[in-house]
Amino acid sequence: MNDKKNRKEKTQCRKRLLPALILIIAVLFAAACGRGTDGTVPGRGTAAGKGAAAGQGNTADRDNAAGKGDPSDIGAGSPAGAGMPREEETPPEIPGHAFLSAAETVYAEHFHVYCYEDGLRVISVNGEQRYLCVPRETGVPEDLPEDLKVIRTPARRVYMAASAVMSLYDAMGALDTVRLSGTEESGWYCEAAKEAMEDGRILYAGRYSAPDFELLKQEECGLALESTMIYHTPKIAEMIEDLGIPVFVDGSSAESHPLGRTEWILVYGVLAGREKEAARFFEEQRALLGTYGSFPDTGKTAAFFHVTSGGTAVVRTGNDYISNMIRLAGGTYVFGDLSKENSRSGSVNITMEEFMNTAADADYLIYDAAIAGGLSGLEDIYAACPVLPSFRAAKEGHIYMTDRQLYQSADITARMILDLHEMMTDGDTDKMMFIRKPE
Amino acid sequence: MTLPEHGQLKAPAGAEGNGRGRTPVPFFACVSLTLAFMMAFSVGSGSVRILPGEILRILLSGGDGSAASDIVLLIRAPRVLSAAVFGGALALSGYLLQIFFGNPIAGPFVLGISSGAKTAVALVMIVLLGSYRQVPSAVLVLAAFAGSAAATGFIILVSRRVRHMASLLVAGIMSGYLCSAVTEFLITFADDADIVNLHAWSEGSFAGMTMDGVKTGALICGAGFLLSVLLAKPIGAYQMGERYARSVGVNIRFFRAALILVSGMLSACVTAFAGPVSFIGIAVPFLTRRILKTQEPLVLIPAVVLAGAAACVACDLIARTAFAPLELYIGTVTSLFGAPVVIFMLVTRRREAG
Numbered sequence: 001m002n003d004k005k006n007r008k009e010k011t012q013c014r015k016r017l018l019p020a021l022i023l024i025i026a027v028l029f030a031a032a033c034g035r036g037t038d039g040t041v042p043g044r045g046t047a048a049g050k051g052a053a054a055g056q057g058n059t060a061d062r063d064n065a066a067g068k069g070d071p072s073d074i075g076a077g078s079p080a081g082a083g084m085p086r087e088e089e090t091p092p093e094i095p096g097h098a099f100l101s102a103a104e105t106v107y108a109e110h111f112h113v114y115c116y117e118d119g120l121r122v123i124s125v126n127g128e129q130r131y132l133c134v135p136r137e138t139g140v141p142e143d144l145p146e147d148l149k150v151i152r153t154p155a156r157r158v159y160m161a162a163s164a165v166m167s168l169y170d171a172m173g174a175l176d177t178v179r180l181s182g183t184e185e186s187g188w189y190c191e192a193a194k195e196a197m198e199d200g201r202i203l204y205a206g207r208y209s210a211p212d213f214e215l216l217k218q219e220e221c222g223l224a225l226e227s228t229m230i231y232h233t234p235k236i237a238e239m240i241e242d243l244g245i246p247v248f249v250d251g252s253s254a255e256s257h258p259l260g261r262t263e264w265i266l267v268y269g270v271l272a273g274r275e276k277e278a279a280r281f282f283e284e285q286r287a288l289l290g291t292y293g294s295f296p297d298t299g300k301t302a303a304f305f306h307v308t309s310g311g312t313a314v315v316r317t318g319n320d321y322i323s324n325m326i327r328l329a330g331g332t333y334v335f336g337d338l339s340k341e342n343s344r345s346g347s348v349n350i351t352m353e354e355f356m357n358t359a360a361d362a363d364y365l366i367y368d369a370a371i372a373g374g375l376s377g378l379e380d381i382y383a384a385c386p387v388l389p390s391f392r393a394a395k396e397g398h399i400y401m402t403d404r405q406l407y408q409s410a411d412i413t414a415r416m417i418l419d420l421h422e423m424m425t426d427g428d429t430d431k432m433m434f435i436r437k438p439e
Numbered sequence: 440m441t442l443p444e445h446g447q448l449k450a451p452a453g454a455e456g457n458g459r460g461r462t463p464v465p466f467f468a469c470v471s472l473t474l475a476f477m478m479a480f481s482v483g484s485g486s487v488r489i490l491p492g493e494i495l496r497i498l499l500s501g502g503d504g505s506a507a508s509d510i511v512l513l514i515r516a517p518r519v520l521s522a523a524v525f526g527g528a529l530a531l532s533g534y535l536l537q538i539f540f541g542n543p544i545a546g547p548f549v550l551g552i553s554s555g556a557k558t559a560v561a562l563v564m565i566v567l568l569g570s571y572r573q574v575p576s577a578v579l580v581l582a583a584f585a586g587s588a589a590a591t592g593f594i595i596l597v598s599r600r601v602r603h604m605a606s607l608l609v610a611g612i613m614s615g616y617l618c619s620a621v622t623e624f625l626i627t628f629a630d631d632a633d634i635v636n637l638h639a640w641s642e643g644s645f646a647g648m649t650m651d652g653v654k655t656g657a658l659i660c661g662a663g664f665l666l667s668v669l670l671a672k673p674i675g676a677y678q679m680g681e682r683y684a685r686s687v688g689v690n691i692r693f694f695r696a697a698l699i700l701v702s703g704m705l706s707a708c709v710t711a712f713a714g715p716v717s718f719i720g721i722a723v724p725f726l727t728r729r730i731l732k733t734q735e736p737l738v739l740i741p742a743v744v745l746a747g748a749a750a751c752v753a754c755d756l757i758a759r760t761a762f763a764p765l766e767l768y769i770g771t772v773t774s775l776f777g778a779p780v781v782i783f784m785l786v787t788r789r790r791e792a793g
Contacts, residue, residue: 184765205764209639210646212764213514217506218487232564232636235576235647242513242649 089127092148094120095141106286107260110251111267121270122148125251133270151246154273155223159216159240161208162227162250166193167409168265171281174272179219180205182226189405209233213243221245223271228253258325258413259289288414295330295417300424302326303334303359303393306368307385313355314368320346325413329420334362356387364423365393366435369401378438400435409434463738466731467745474523474749481519481756482511486763513649518759519752521648521656525709526719526751527744528660530727531667532705533720534743538674538736539698540604543728546721547706549608550699551615552590553715556707557641558618558625559586564637565629576647579640584711590614591703595696642768643714645755656712663705664744670697671736678734716751718773722781723747750777 091099091114103113112124120141121133133153134140140150154177160166161182169175170192178196181188184204185197196202203219206212208229216224224240224247231237237247248271252264262285269278304322305315315335316322323333323346335358338348359365365388369375378399381388388394400423406416419432429437482498483491489507498516502508532547539545548554559582567574597610626634673694676684685691709716724743728734731742751769754776758767 206766209636210644210766212486212766213646214485214487214510215764217510217514220506229636231568231574232633233639233647234574234579235649238576239514239647239649243509 089124092122092130092145094122094132095143097141103266105263105266107257108252108255108263108266109257109260110254111264113266113270121153123248123267123270125249126254129249129251131246131248135273149246149248151223151248151271153271155246155271157220157222158272159205159211159221159224159245160202161211161230162225163187164227164252164261164407165225165250165264165268166190168262168268168278169272172265172269172272172274172277174268174274174277176201177272178202180216180221182206182208182211189403190409209236211236211240213239216240216245217243223248225250225271256319256321256324258321258328258417259285261321262413285414289328289417295328295421297332298330298421298424299332300330300363301332301334301361302364302366302420302424303362304366304368305355305359306371307352308349311352312349313352313385314347314349314371315355315359317346317348321413322346325417326420329417329424331364331420331424334358352385352387356391360391362391362393363396364398364400365391366423367399367401367438370404370406375401376438381438397437399438401438403434403436406434463731463733463742466742470742470745470749474745474752477749477752477756478519478523481522481752482515484756484760485510485515517648517650517653518645518755520650520653521712522645522752522755523748524653524657524660525645525713525716526723526754527748528656528663528705529709529716529720529751530723530743530747531664531740532702532709534724534727534739535667535670535698535702535705536720537724538677539695539702540608542604543725544721545608546718547702547709548715548717548720549615550590550594550611550703551613551618552587552703552706553641553710554615554618554622555588555590555593556583556586556710556715557637558622559583559589560640561622561625561629561633561637564640565625565633568633580652580711583714584707586618587703587707587710590618591699591707594703595699598695598699599692639768640714642770643716644758644766644769645713646759646766648712652712656708659708660705663701663708664740666697666701667740668737670694670701671740674698674736675734678736713769715770716773717770718777719747719751719754722777723750725781 089112091102091112093099094116097116097118097120100115100117103115105111110126112122112127114122114124116122118138119135120138123131123133125131130145130148132141132144132148132150134150136152136154140152144150156177157179158169158177159180159182160169160178163183166175166178166181166183166188167190169178170190175192175196178193179202181193181197181202181204183193185194188194188197193202197204203215205215205219208226209232211224222245224237224245226237226247226249228249228251230247230249240247250264252261255261255264263282265278265282266275269275272278303315304326305313307313315338316333317338318333318336319339323336326333327336338350367375367381367384369381375381375384381399381401388399393399409416416434419434422428422432423435483489483494487507487510489497489511493507494511497503497508497511502512529547533545536545536547536549537543540549560579563574563579563582567578593614594607594611598607601607601610622637626637629637673684673689676687676689677691677694681691684694706720723746724739727739727743727746731738733739751773754772755769757776758769758772761767761772
């Protein structure tokens with residue numbers, strides 16, 4: 001009897017477990033479908049997802065995020081990135097202030113600026129986050145739409161936790177409006193920011209995920225400028241807002257055109273009350289791209305990559321802003337067909353085999369030392385990627401590496417394109433600002 | 440890990456069976472004073488200097504909207520209170536599990552509770568944030584709670600089938616591995632930012648705690664404390680051996696499920712609000728028993744709660760002030776300072792025994 005009972009219980013148990021197992025598998029499958037890579041590497045058609053599965057993130061990126069900025073700042077840039085490109089949207093109604101015009105953007109796809117009477121502006125990011133910028137001398141309108149966050153402009157005593165934005169502030173001469181930094185002095189490659197911290201004009205106020213709330217309050221912080229990393233720690237953003245400090249999340253990393261990131265200076269011009277300076281700077285960069293940027297096809301191919309401590313290659317996706325820079329510089333990015341849907345990052349992990357298969361014949365290899373860190377010369381690069389000497393670019397002496405300041409220089413991306421063009425035409429390496437030939 | 444039969448916890452040196460050891464009054468007085476001092480010191484410490492008189496005035500008046508008032512009432516007070524509430528809850532959760540397994544080094548996360556929470560948080564961070572970009576903090580809290588509760592529920596289900604503690608422990612560890620595997624699977628498709636933030640979450644932090652969060656946490660943890668007190672009598676009998684407990688009318692199956700449920704509820708609550716805070720749940724009950732040299736649940740339950748609260752407030756104070764404005768993860772501090780203390784006590788215990 002007992003045996004029968006036990007057998008019956010076991011059968012029932014199995015029956016209960018089966019749906020649970022099916023559910024787990026279904027959830028995993030759905031998750032994988034939702035987040036997986038769908039790209040194919042040219043020439044092979046192998047899903048990059050397989051390569052991605054080999055990588056478990058990489059230590060260098062984590063280190064970078066911990067101290068030297070954060071991954072979303074670091075060249076993250078697929079158009080699907082921090083948001084889909086904006087769609088047609090209607091400007092919100094602001095009681096008592098008539099809508100005047102919408103500022104046209106040239107390259108940027110992820111923001112709108114709407115102008116209203118009395119100098120009021122609405123900044124719309126991806127049509128989801130909307131900020132009402134009200135000049136200090138004007139009263140804040142009542143009965144505003146609930147989703148509108150009010151920022152008094154010019155925003156003073158800013159807490160800068162989006163490291164890529166600092167260079168834009170510097171470019172429009174608004175560094176004096178920044179009082180607190182989410183990056184330590186040693187983490188800045190923007191010289192002006194470093195100097196300001198040395199002089200005590202800018203204070204370190206803790207990283208984005210654990211800011212010194214007391215310091216923010218004590219220093220009467222007027223605005224917290226965050227990168228999209230803050231979306232992972234929503235309670236921190238909510239706490240800052242509870243303290244009466246508006247939080248603005250930088251969405252420039254989602255732009256796929258290199259100058260789209262630079263164009264975000266127009267947004268920061270509104271926030272810092274330097275609209276004219278911002279517009280002037282952006283026009284200069286456009287002109288620079290007009291002068292140098294329309295390069296004819298050089299017929300050269302290039303790969304931009306780094307290797308994790310686990311031996312996985314990390315390459316830029318085809319629609320990333322760095323891939324686009326290579327194209328604008330007259331080259332062809334060898335991983336041009338690689339894409340990663342719904343990713344906030346513009347990079348993807350692939351197996352070393354896949355990397356070799358695609359990049360071995362590339363004319364130029366650019367090692368992303370700005371992310372990988374700790375690499376100073378060719379020997380270090382070969383140590384990180386032992387198969388590299390057999391690559392065509394290595395044999396021809398066409399290996400380059402990025403400079404540490406690359407990802408904090410959103411203001412001069414046109415200059416980076418020039419560097420890449422110099423590289424692909426075997427130009428003067430001394431002129432290069434962001435990449436160099438390792439010794 | 441050797442498990443005494445029937446979950447019987449070996450009495451610490453000096454304690455006699457289920458009898459009372461040292462008189463607990465000095466311990467309670469000392470720990471209560473330490474807790475009060477640590478809380479006062481913690482509310483008085485920070486990067487902004489606010490005089491004690493000013494802090495007292497703010498606390499008594501309920502705030503006047505000044506910067507100092509906001510710092511004390513919106514930043515420091517919720518943080519210190521949450522460290523105290525959740526520290527006590529973690530220690531109590533660990534104590535209940537140590538009773539359950541009859542093992543002095545069992546901790547609240549040994550049954551895969553934190554792994555369950557981490558999996559749920561990973562789902563939100565990697566899958567949900569990928570689609571919606573922005574989610575309120577309540578979603579993360581609920582996800583962590585749901586993940587912990589699911590892991591606890593699984594263990595309760597297994598405990599109905601498995602008689603041996605060792606088998607249940609293995610089931611808990613396996614459940615932890617399964618959850619970790621799911622998390623790692625999700626991480627495969629994650630962005631670097633997701634990985635960095637998931638790692639940060641799994642180290643625990645009391646940063647950004649609000650008074651609403653403290654109230655909710657206190658409500659759940661308070662309920663857990665009351666249920667533990669109600670279980671004190673069966674705990675006492677259970678410590679004498681399963682056979683003895685049965686002979687005095689304890690429904691073992693129900694009792695074991697209740698122990699896991701209460702312990703799981705407490706650690707799930709802490710994990711939901713602050714992330715997995717390691718070590719407090721293992722070390723504090725162990726040290727408290729060592730100091731008090733008693734097995735009496737009605738003494739140990741409030742004792743571990745007070746000691747856990749004091750330890751957590753102290754660790755949080757170190758975490759936020761040692762390298763200010765850079766903040767250490769709470770898990771880093773609890774392990775860094777707690778582990779040597781336990782090792783020291785173990786070594787001195789050996790010497791005493793020798």
